[in-house]
Structures are given as C-alpha cells and as structure tokens.
Amino acid sequence: MGCKGPRLVLGNPRLEDVRHRAVASTKAEADRFTSNVAPIIREIRASGVSSNHGVARALNARGVATARDGQWTAVQVGSILQRVS
Numbered sequence: 589m590g591c592k593g594p595r596l597v598l599g600n601p602r603l604e605d606v607r608h609r610a611v612a613s614t615k616a617e618a619d620r621f622t623s624n625v626a627p628i629i630r631e632i633r634a635s636g637v638s639s640n641h642g643v644a645r646a647l648n649a650r651g652v653a654t655a656r657d658g659q660w661t662a663v664q665v666g667s668i669l670q671r672v673s
Contacts, residue, residue, distance in 0.1 A: 594646045618671070621655045628652055629665065640665040 600606055625647075632646045640662035647660040654660055 623644045
C-alpha cells in the first residue's frame with residue numbers, strides 16, 4: 589500500500605551549494621595554515637635537517653602547533669611541502 593500524499597523530501601535541498609562552500613572554506617583554512625608554517629619548515633631545512641621526520645621532530649621541539657594542536661609527523665610535513673610546491 590503506497591502513500592497517496594505528496595512525497596516528503598528530507599535534507600537540505602541546496603546540499604551541493606553548501607558542500608561547495610564548506611570545501612572552499614576548508615581549503616582556505618589549510619592555505620592559511622600552510623602559509624604560516626611553511627617559512628618555519630624552510631628555516632629548519634636550511635639549518636641542515638633534510639628528512640621530513642627530522643623536520644617534524646624540530647617542529648615539535650619548537651612547540652609549533654599542528655592545525656589540530658597535535659604532534660607533527662613526517663606525513664604532515666610532507667603534505668605541507670607538497671601544498672606549497
């Protein structure tokens with residue numbers, strides 16, 4: 589037995605628009621964070637540290653916060669370097 593009334597549509601009817609704005613906002617925040625931390629990474633690399641793991645250790649030793657206030661890892665350093673290149 590089917591429903592004879594109008595179909596009820598759940599959710600945001602403008603989901604694609606909202607999703608697009610959310611992605612743009614996330615990317616803008618990542619760009620801001622990268623532009624703040626990239627000079628520090630360049631300075632560490634200029635001092636002779638060449639591996640991403642070494643850079644991560646130096647960032648942690650300096651107390652530089654990650655985007656989510658965690659500990660730096662080699663993968664995060666690599667992501668920042670990839671984003672600036």
